[in-house]
Amino acid sequence: MLNLASNLARSAFVTPEKTAIRFTGKSYTYAQLDALSSQIANGLKSIGIEPGDKVALGCPNLPYFPMVYYGILKMGAVVVPLNVLLKGREIAYHLQDSEAKAYFCFEGSDALPMGEMGWEGFSQSEGCEHFFMITADPAAAAKMADIKTLGSLIHAQATTTEICETAADDTAVILYTSGTTGKPKGAELTHSNIAMNTFVSQLLLRINADDNLLVVLPLFHSFGQVVQMNASLLVGATMVLIPRFEAAAALTALQQEKITVFVGVPTMYIALLTAGTDQDDRVAAIAKQLRITVSGGAAMPVEILKQFSDKFSVPILEGYGLSETSPVATFNHLEYECKPGSVGRPVAGIEVCILDEAGNQLTTGSEGEVALRGHNIMKGYYNKPEETAEVMHNGWFRTGDIGKLDEQGYLYIVDRVKDMIIRGGFNVYPREVEETMMEHSEVAMVAVIGTPHETHGEEIKAFVVSTPNADRDEVSMRAWCKERMADYKYPRKISFVESLPMSATGKILKRELR
Numbered sequence: 001m002l003n004l005a006s007n008l009a010r011s012a013f014v015t016p017e018k019t020a021i022r023f024t025g026k027s028y029t030y031a032q033l034d035a036l037s038s039q040i041a042n043g044l045k046s047i048g049i050e051p052g053d054k055v056a057l058g059c060p061n062l063p064y065f066p067m068v069y070y071g072i073l074k075m076g077a078v079v080v081p082l083n084v085l086l087k088g089r090e091i092a093y094h095l096q097d098s099e100a101k102a103y104f105c106f107e108g109s110d111a112l113p114m115g116e117m118g119w120e121g122f123s124q125s126e127g128c129e130h131f132f133m134i135t136a137d138p139a140a141a142a143k144m145a146d147i148k149t150l151g152s153l154i155h156a157q158a159t160t161t162e163i164c165e166t167a168a169d170d171t172a173v174i175l176y177t178s179g180t181t182g183k184p185k186g187a188e189l190t191h192s193n194i195a196m197n198t199f200v201s202q203l204l205l206r207i208n209a210d211d212n213l214l215v216v217l218p219l220f221h222s223f224g225q226v227v228q229m230n231a232s233l234l235v236g237a238t239m240v241l242i243p244r245f246e247a248a249a250a251l252t253a254l255q256q257e258k259i260t261v262f263v264g265v266p267t268m269y270i271a272l273l274t275a276g277t278d279q280d281d282r283v284a285a286i287a288k289q290l291r292i293t294v295s296g297g298a299a300m301p302v303e304i305l306k307q308f309s310d311k312f313s314v315p316i317l318e319g320y321g322l323s324e325t326s327p328v329a330t331f332n333h334l335e336y337e338c339k340p341g342s343v344g345r346p347v348a349g350i351e352v353c354i355l356d357e358a359g360n361q362l363t364t365g366s367e368g369e370v371a372l373r374g375h376n377i378m379k380g381y382y383n384k385p386e387e388t389a390e391v392m393h394n395g396w397f398r399t400g401d402i403g404k405l406d407e408q409g410y411l412y413i414v415d416r417v418k419d420m421i422i423r424g425g426f427n428v429y430p431r432e433v434e435e436t437m438m439e440h441s442e443v444a445m446v447a448v449i450g451t452p453h454e455t456h457g458e459e460i461k462a463f464v465v466s467t468p469n470a471d472r473d474e475v476s477m478r479a480w481c482k483e484r485m486a487d488y489k490y491p492r493k494i495s496f497v498e499s500l501p502m503s504a505t506g507k508i509l510k511r512e513l514r
Contacts, residue, residue, distance in 0.1 A: 001165040005073040011236040023241045035159035040071025043153035051076025056103040058082040060243040076164030081220035085486035091121025102130035168192035177323040186382035196375040197326040198230040209236040214259040216245040222327040247275035255282040265297035265425035287313040297425040302340045326376040342410040350374035370403040371396040421450035426488040442470035462491035472496045
């Protein structure tokens, strides 16, 4: 049997009273987390969910996320984590594309109405039979009429369950990633994919039961989910959850919670540097206890890496990976030289090569497409054999990123998949934004690019050719986009133009727009 949920069960058996999660002053032991996830597994069985069925989960970094995540896995179903910023129509697409039978959604807040958006998406989807609102306040259930809650699902359910026996190549998680087709694709990650990457991550960061990890990366994304949550629960470490990253709050948590391991994206490190002055007492305290930090998701400016390491007296190790690779593929190992600007060398069991356009392997130092193979490569894109075939080449996964290898095997990413924008650590493919904007009655043509931004890395900008007699109102069009796209996707900048630069074949020349 190779079911990811067995890692939680083991830690709960070995250290039942150890704190697994801390959140806003409240703690959950491993025994409590294991019991609650068992109740969720039993609840799902009671409504007819079977092994192999897909169950969607939309939840920020709250204790509910690991509870539901492991509950789904325990009974042999497949977890479909959803970005918490998705709007109704986007949620409906994900539910239908994944063929989810049930959907857990956190109620959200006025600022982030997840429950409202979730119910809207569920109501628009076909085939998803069950909707459960995750409520922080049990009394809220009385206000929801016909909407069932997580509390009602687990009421009177047993706190123990038999973990479903799953095969190594059974799908455990479907992670959605945007693509050049304009529609997100679900990468099927097996129990083996994630289990192996969990072991690799734990070894790379040397996480042990005495560690406290500050979890600010979204758990719905592979980076936070595997490198932090799964690796922590594997060895019985403690996770301190923060739903939304704010530099001042993160600095306070790093100090007060005695954090030893921090994992983030470059924009977080930049913000922490700005918030923590040399005179800040927290900086000295953090430097004494922080053991290791990790950066991924985008290239870390070498100067930021140096400044942070100097200020907090801790190494920042960069790595590289994608949702399709579970995610870690390369890493700057603690025991070897760390080269600034490099994303390290392949982790155990992973191979890296550089390919030309024809799929031929290039020599050391040559730039080409980064390709990977090993235990971390996804099973494929769910129900999309053609798209899967496009990225697989003789057993190699073609990432679309441009890179090179030096003589010691260190990988350098010199460019990334064409047109993709990384805003605040989130991948945004312009095609998806463009297709949504084309639904606006006043848009005749649109091209979306990324522009440099001090804190987000990149900002999203749309060039719009409007229809005759259009108002050309940037404010109203931006508001229209915001209603239909996740907050990290919609364009903050909109420029109305008479035409777009094109090649002789009619292809929009985005390089000229940049």
